[in-house]
Amino acid sequence: MARQELPWVFEYSGLWPHPVSLVDTLAATYGHLEFARLQGSYGWVIRNDQAKNREALGISTLREYLQRFRQQDAPKLPYLMHLSVNRHLPRLRSHFVLPPEFIPNWADLPGLDRISGPELFIGQRGTGFGPVHVDHAAVHVGFIQLEGEKEFLLFPPEDGPNLYRYAGAQFPWQLRNSRVYNLEPASLDRFPLLRRTHPVALVLKAGQALWMPANWWHTTMNHSNTVSYSIRIVNHTNVLRTVAEYAAGLPRLLSRLSARA
Template sequence: MVISSSKNEKPVAKPITQIDKRSNISQKELIAEYIEPAIPVVLTDATRDWDAMGKFTPSFFKKQYGHLTKELKGVTYTLSDYIDLMLASTPKNPAPYPFNVNVEQYLPELLDDLKPEILYAKSDRVNHPLLPKFLLNGTQVYELFFGGNGGSFPFLHVDALYLHTQITQLYGSKEFFLFPPEQAAYMYPKADNDKISQVDVFNPDYVKYPLFKEVEPIRVTVEEGETILFPTKWWHTTQIHEPCISLGRVHLNASNWDDFSGDIFKLWPKLYPNHRTMAVPALVYTKVLGQVMTLQEKFTV
């Protein structure tokens, strides 16, 4: 949230202690009140017209896509077998998490059930026709997550390529734990990946990570049919208290474009070791493309 004491003073950021839940909010209001100030929000009714709601159930995926497989902790599960584990999961004996599926790669026919899209800006930069898909290597634009009671995401993190995050609860609920960007110094990022924390947020070792005692997560439960949106650099993880199916969706806008472009350049030698010399052209291309998109958005109502 942003407040100001007078017209002549710059706005002062007010610490966020809870996540708003909003209904019937227009795209213009969403951008002005949450996207531009970089504030997380839960939208309670943004997916009311999605065909996925009420359709994407455990029985649906078990029947239609039970053959899909995923290796978790060295064991390969079919989605059918995993859903049985998910439904029987308890905190004492949780199903391994997450069983995640790339929708565009394995379930493209379901994309129409996830519309209308929730836009994180005046345009959908992730799906812009001039943004090559290979520049999103290392992430998935649309991703389904299956999990059961007692499951939790394996680490506290910031999402890949500094992308903004959208999570919609298609079935069941999920609890989110978020820490704002200004608390990054307390997260003890890994030396080889500064987007992943070394701290086990559910069982922190305060002897090893004493600064983590200085922070408390902002917790919010996203119910079935609700969508949480939060900007990049917010540290987060999740915990599950009932069988759930979620849709993850990434976003780009002007505020995270430079971070996205810079991270591509940084990771290029790792992602494309045989094409190292293309890192600079890729950086230049994304910088110019960002300017083109910004210009286009100026003429978007």
């Protein structure tokens, strides 16, 4: 099997080769951004069930969030996910240096943010992504860990039928989410087909990067306070699958547009 079809971890500490940390640079450059207006590739940057938590903590700007994140005894913060570099942090975009393993990436253009979405994830110890899911459009994903340790739980594409995808989903993309969050004994009792899956668990440490191939199911858990970057990659190995998936969505898009007209 080609190397790009299996997950692999490699050492890489060159993403942010600057004397001031990324978090401090973010606070100084973009700290004024209103938290409620931040967006990720999927719209939201914190899960709905955690939004009340942010309001209760009185966090209204990115700077306030980052200040809390740096406090040792900070109360539980929501996990800041998918913070779009292209949309919100354009002046920082050219300061990230990607490893050669993630190049070429034909989707890494500001206009293709919906596909490639270079994004930042900032999470306190104990926060995690939530449901096991698979990314859209057969993209490979490159993750780079800047601070802390994040555990990944990965499943190969063929495990999909045993991952309890949202049955009765109203929209096709909901089938990208599983009802499974982790692999604790309780989840094995609740979801017995998980015993037929082939999970791979790994911990990504600061200074390491992960190549996750197209259509692998995954979720994460932060073992310590983490700062990470991720980018979705399209190259010669998956471009036809990416185009095919977008093409398959065209009739739905056209019928929506004609319903609006």
